[in-house]
Amino acid sequence: MKLEHVVSIDAPRSRVWAGLMDLPAAARCVPGARDIAADGDVVRGTLEVRVGPVRLSLAGSVIVEQRDDIAGTARLRADAADQRIGGALRAFVDLAVTGDGPTQLRVSTDVAILGRIGELGQPLIARQADKVLAGFADCLRKTVAAT
Amino acid sequence: MRPFEYLEPETLDEALALLAEDPDDTLVLAGGTSLVILMKQELVRPARVIGLRKLAQLRAIRSGDAGLTIGALATHGSLARASDVNAFSPALAATFAAVATVRIREQATVGGNIVHADPSQDPPVTLLALDATAVAMSKARARRIPFDELFVDVFETSLEPDELLLRVELPALPVGARATYKKFLPNTLDDYATVAVAAVVATDADGRCTHARIALGGAGPVPLRAHDAERSLVGRRLDDRSITEAAALAAAATDPIADLRGSARYKRAMAGVWTERALREIA
Amino acid sequence: MTGPALFMTPERRLDGTDKISGATKYTGDIEFPGALEAAFVRSPYPHARIRSVDAVRARALPGVRAVITGADVGGARLGRRLQDWPVLCWDEVLFVGDRVAAVAADSRAIAEEAVRLIDVDYEELPALLDMEAALRPDAPALHPESASYRFLEGRGPRPSGPHPNHQGYVSESHGGDVDAAFAGAVRVFEHEFTTPRIHQLALEPHAAVVWIVGDRVHVVSTNKAPFTLRDQMAASLGLEPGRIVVDNGPIGGDFGGKGLSTDEYVLYFLARVTGKPVRAITRMADELTAMNPRHASRIRLRTGVDATGRIVAHESHATFDGGAYAAGKPTPRLMVEGGVQTLEGYRVPASRHEAAVVYTNHVPGGHMRAPGQPQNVFASESHLDIIARELGISPLELRRRNLAHSGDPVTSGGPWHGPDLHALLDRAATEIDADRKRGPGRGVGFAIGVRHVGTGSTTITLRLDRDGRIEVTTGVGEQGGGQHTLIQRIVAATLAVDPARVSVRRLDTDSPKDPGIGGSRVTPVHGGAARAAAEALREKLGGRAIADAAATLLEPIEVSVKYDATAADHGACAHAMEVAVDAETGAVRVLEAVVVVDVGQVINPVGLRGQLEGGFVYGLGMALTEDLAVEHGRIRASNLGDYKLPTIADVPPLRIVHLNDGHGVGPYGARSSGELVNPGVPAVLANAVADASGARVHTLPITAERVWTALQAKN
Known part of the structure; x- marks a missing residue:
């Protein structure tokens, strides 16, 4: 399942990039994230997602797989598992910043749904992922603007 | 389990x-x-x-000059058959009759249907077009929530976890109002709508539209009102031109979720087609 | 030929009262005191290496009696012909739903909870998710060690294809030089069609109970061919067949899916570890995503015609997605055989067929009501219709010019032998009033369906008691098709007794071998055996009336007959359908459907109607709604809200018309019926939609959106 988001952030490109690459801080920008902690290159934490009566508690990690500071691109890999329902999500997140003050941030996500979570139905999961990413971008915009 | x-x-x-x-x-x-x-x-x-099955008072269906009140525990089947509902709006009775299958209709309740907030359900669409208000209560307070503000997202309402939906209130319709509910079921009759449209109009002696409500189901994460389309009709005659314009505006108001019932592009186009058909029927 | 008068009376089903009243005990209803319930850990990846399985937390859960993993099954692989499917995976998983571990616990809830507590560490591997990719020269072999797999009952050598990812591969030609025949064609047409995976969807899910007493392994299973399951289990588990006894309950629907069993093997290991009966009932989500659905297909057809539209040459390239394992296919060539010979029933002087079943990282394909044939007929009959329109000949006329007469060369290589196809088509045209001018948005389509009559061998025993009652014993079960009632009525008719005096009892696998249900076999094979046994009894009684003979008996007498049905024959039908297409939405409404069939002598009139009308509705699902759509290798539908079947409200006005040429080879001139009607329904619907709207849909199902998209492209 592929999701695309482009947001415009009214801040210099270098600040946006620095904000993104501070992974623990960026992770705290994800709506529903808690217990964020850096563990070497890996950032661990839990993402609480609620879809109506269904609650997921996705415990997992994020790591930067590739990073090119000059080009302003990076690939993150996120893995998270839920033990209430059973199942996991795995996402590759490609980040790219273009332009400069305002800076365009493109977030391309490829999410795979593993196990029983899939029984929630793909459209619903896509929508939740959409919401989480939109919230993340919004938070990032504010965080960067504040620095 | x-x-x-x-x-x-x-x-x-x-x-x-x-x-x-x-x-x-x-x-x-x-x-x-x-x-x-x-x-x-x-x-x-x-x-x-x-x-909740011992709370018999929540099953009541009542009509009066002020409109119609539907208890949250009324089943779709009882609502489809209720003379009060049919007298208030045959389109509303038809909406309840269009829900799922006879087995589901006799078991499922309107309140359960509303709080489940599945955007493909039938009753919320027509209730939205009929300016419904939800009445909810918690231990601490009672509250009225217009349907426009009730649905937040797929499977999500603005009800708090400690609130119980008690009933739905529908105001009296404008004199001469006509309503219809169109459920597009291209694959099998036992399905959620690919898209659904509820429309309500009233016209003055000149044939000019005085009241228009267009609500869409399956066309976004929540049941939608096509406000632009409604506004475009008011003050005009319901002719080919105003209807096709309104239908195009209704299609533009959609934000469909692609699923096994169709792509977003198809659902958007179908929202237009069925809005046009609904309006022609009641013009 | 007309059969005995009894066959004209509607039957009373032997299993009817219990099924209607709910008294029938299906496999999942059987209560075993002290039985454990099983649940399985399934792979979330289409292709991955198992690094480790950690079941410490699961084993600690109260109520859990055993947890086993791939390491505990001793390398056992299961399958109906080729045993290529690990009972539990120990090394790699090859599709989403492949099993890695199993739990036996005091309740299903505990077993499922334990499943969630098992941590499997996977290393994800690249997945082969499309057939073309799997057949590229550099594609990795999904089964590099396949040479070591067991191949059961090798009638001839184990099949192989040009690529290691071929499960089955067939290349055959008939009628001489096909290239020369194409060179002589006035016009040549080529089209491609695709169909998705679809599910058999019996109401009853797969279920099984296994327990071990002494050195005997007892199995109660929903498998429709218990003797074959016994032999497959024996081979897979390294047991003597005689140590396993399979005793099936009534089966709650089959449609081909009940030919493959997968749980029984795991349950054997769980029963061995725990010393208790262990039961599994497949969740609907697992039925939809991890059991053997109909193969998805891509079929390319090329046909050359002469100046008058007569076919001079034909070739087909059919590719079927076999998924991760060939285990679901019982056929010696590991082929969905109904998909090989395209344009079946037409006169084709020279033809060439290439058909391949391909290993991919999808759910393993299996058998489903006329395996391969609906895909084939959809492609073939759509192809013919397009050719007709291109040639400016009516589709009906093109069919009339090309349908085989008795003795004509057909694409199976032999001369046509079966019902009068012209009579069937002509009658269908009359019934639908083909020449009537229709309004805009309305149209008519046609299609031909041909299905072989099955062959095989079984033993049936009759026992006549002194009170004149006859008990029939047979190894064949009752999966809803009316098998036992068919046997009862043939025995009753042959011996001229009231069917109420004939009872039918199914035996377990400690009895003479039976091939089970499948391959359009029961009417010719079991029906034939019933007649032969009844005739043998009559002969033994010196031709006296049963009641008279019984009264003189000192003790019951028994006759047992082994019967071999070998005669080649076909059932055939012609479909006609009128549809209305909503040009603004693409929605298709079937206004009327006619199926003209020749199934020979009717034996169970009510059951036959169920098979033919039910077959139509079954085909309508494939035509309009059914699609096990996949995303990232995972089947999206996990319930019947997302996998849509037609309901009774969707069934259009339908007429079945019977013709009988009197040459059926089954008992009293009967032919098989269960797999006859469904294959042609997607084809006739596609053709009617094209006639009504001009929209030609090359992909199933024919959804409103596909028709709408085709109409948008046309305008």
Whole structure:
């Protein structure tokens, strides 16, 4: 399942990039994230997602797989598992910043749904992922603007 | 299914008190047609379930000069047959008759349907077009929520976890108002709508539109009002031109979720087609 | 030929009262005191290496009696012909739903909870998710060690294809030089069609109970061919067949899916570890995503015609997605055989067929009501219709010019032998009033369906008691098709007794071998055996009336007959359908459907109607709604809200018309019926939609959106 988001952030490109690459801080920008902690290159934490009566508690990690500071691109890999329902999500997140003050941030996500979570139905999961990413971008915009 | 504690309060106060004790781990059971499936799939695993079936007063259907009041526990089947509902709006009765199959209709309740907030359901669409208001209550307070503000997202309403939906109130319709509900079921009759349209219009002696409501189901994450389309009709005659313009505006108002019932592009186009058909029927 | 008068009376089903009243005990209803319930850990990946399985937390859960993993099954692989499917995976998983571990616990809820507590560490591997990719020269072999797999009952050598990812591969030609025949064609047409995976969807899910007493392994299973399951289990588990006894309950629907069993093997290991009966009932989500659905297909057809539209040459390239394992296919060539010979029933002087079943990282394909044939007929009959329109000949006329007469060369290589196809088509045209001018948005389509009559061998025993009652014993079960009632009525008719005096009892696998249900076999094979046994009894009684003979008996007498049905024959039908297409939405409404069939002598009139009308509705699902759509290798539908079947409200006005040429080879001139009607329904619907709207849909199902998209492209 592929999701695309482009947001415009009214801040210099270098600040946006620095904000993104501070992974623990960026992770705290994800709506529903808690217990964020850096563990070497890996950032661990839990993402609480609620879809109506269904609650997921996705415990997992994020790591930067590739990073090119000059080009302003990076690939993150996120893995998270839920033990209430059973199942996991795995996402590759490609980040790219273009332009400069305002800076365009493109977030391309490829999410795979593993196990029983899939029984929630793909459209619903896509929508939740959409919401989480939109919230993340919004938070990032504010965080960067504040620095 | 996981074990859970099951409670059957005798009174509304008792139900609200139980709900207030642990709203986050308690779920409310009305007809159970959606909840029990989620529980069997173990997508939801409540610690407690409160069954409402002893609260007979929540089944009441009442009409008067002020409009129609529907108790949250009225089943779709009883609403489809109720003379009060049919007298208020045949389109509303037809909407309830269009829900799922006879087995579901006789078990599922309108309140359960609304709080489940599945954007493909039938009744919320017509209720939205009829300017419905939800009346909810918690131990602490009672509150009225217009349907425009009730649906937040897929499977999400603006009700708080400790609130119980008691009834739906529908104001009297403008004199001469006509309404219709169109459910597009291209694949099998036992399905959710690919898209659905409820439309209500009233016209003056000149044939000019004085009141227009267009609500769309399956066309976004929540039942939608096509406000631009409604505004475009008011003050105009309901002719080919105004209807096709309104239909195009309704299609533009959609934000469909692609699923097995169709791509977003197809659903958007179909929202236009069925809005046009609905308006032609009641023009 | 007309059969005995009894066959004209509607039957009373032997299993009817119990099924209607709910008294029938299906496999999942059987209560075993002390039985454990099983649940399985399934792979979330289409292709991955198992690094480790950690079951410490699961084993600690109260109520859990055993947890086993791939390491505990001793390398056992299961399958109906090629045993290529690990009972539990120990090394790699090859599709989403492949099993890695199993739990036996005091209740299903505990077993499922334990499943969630098992941590499997996977290393994800690249997945082969499309057939073309799997057949590229550099594609990795999904089964590099396949040479070591067991191949059961090798009638001839184990099949192999040009690529290691071929499960089955067939290349055959008939009628001489096909290239020369194409060179002589006035016009040549080529089209491609695709169909998705679809599910058999019996109401009863797969279920099984296994327990071990002494050195005997007892199995109660929903498998429709218990003797074959016994032999497959024996081979897979390294047991003597005689140590396993399979005793099936009534089966709650089959449609081909009940030919493959997968749980029984795991349950054997769980029963061995725990010393208790262990039961599994497949969740609907697992039925939809991890059991053997109909193969998805891509079929390319090329046909050359002469100046008058007569076919001079034909070739087909059919590719079927076999998924991760060939285990679901019982056929010696590991082929969905109904998909090989395209344009079946037409006169084709020279033809060439290439058909391949391909290993991919999808759910393993299996058998489903006329395996391969609906895909084939959809492609073939759509192809013919397009050719007709291109040539400016009516589709009906093109069919008339090309349908085989008795003795004509057909694409199976032999001369046509079966019902009068012209009579069937002509009658269908009359019934639908083909020449009537229709309004805009309305149209008519046609299609031909041909299905072989099955062959095989079984033993049936009759026992006549002194009170004149006859008990029939047979190894064949009752899966809803009316098998036992068919046997009862043939025995009753042959011996001229009231069917109420004839009872039928199914035996377990400690009895003479039976091939089970499948391959359009029961009417010719079991029906033939019933007649032969009844005739043998009559002969033994010196031709006296049963009641008279019984009264003189000192003790019951028994006759047992082994019967071999070998005669080649076909059932055939012609479909006609009128549809209305909503040009603004693409929605298709079937206004009327006619199926003209020749199934020979009718034996169970009510059951036959169920098979033919039910077959139509079954085909309508494939035509309009059914699609096990996949995303990232995972089947999206996990319930019947997302996998849509037609309901009774969707069934259009339908007429079945019977013709009988009197040459059926089954008992009393009967032919098989169960797999006859469904294959042609998607084809006739596609053709009617094209006639009504000009929208030609090359992909199933023919959804409103596909028709709408085709109409948008046309305008």
